[in-house]
Amino acid sequence: MLIPGGTFVMGSPLEELEHQDDESPRHIVTVQPFFIGKYRYPILWDGHPARLDTISRLFMPAPQEILGYFFIWKSLIPNF
Numbered sequence: 001m002l003i004p005g006g007t008f009v010m011g012s013p014l015e016e017l018e019h020q021d022d023e024s025p026r027h028i029v030t031v032q033p034f035f036i037g038k039y040r041y042p043i044l045w046d047g048h049p050a051r052l053d054t055i056s057r058l059f060m061p062a063p064q065e066i067l068g069y070f071f072i073w074k075s076l077i078p079n080f
Contacts, residue, residue: 001035001036001037001038002033002034002035003033003034003035003036004033005030005031005032005033005034006030006031007028007029007030007031008028008029008031009026009027009028009029010026010027010028010029011023011024011025011026011027012024012026013026
């Protein structure tokens with residue numbers, strides 16, 4: 001499913017209750033449109049659900065992103 005791109009302000013104001021140091025400075029972020037799966041599913045390796053520790057051991061320190069329930073390894077997806 002297509003997630004539209006857009007621009008937003010990332011971070012929190014200094015005066016916000018429970019503000020954390022890693023939430024500032026506030027800055028503008030632009031995200032390009034991207035596709036994401038609609039349903040959760042396990043990562044398959046040779047047709048079998050893969051264990052995260054096995055995948056981590058095989059592909060670390062390859063860059064990875066954790067997006068909610070989706071684990072995307074950039075090194076496995078061409079033109080990511």
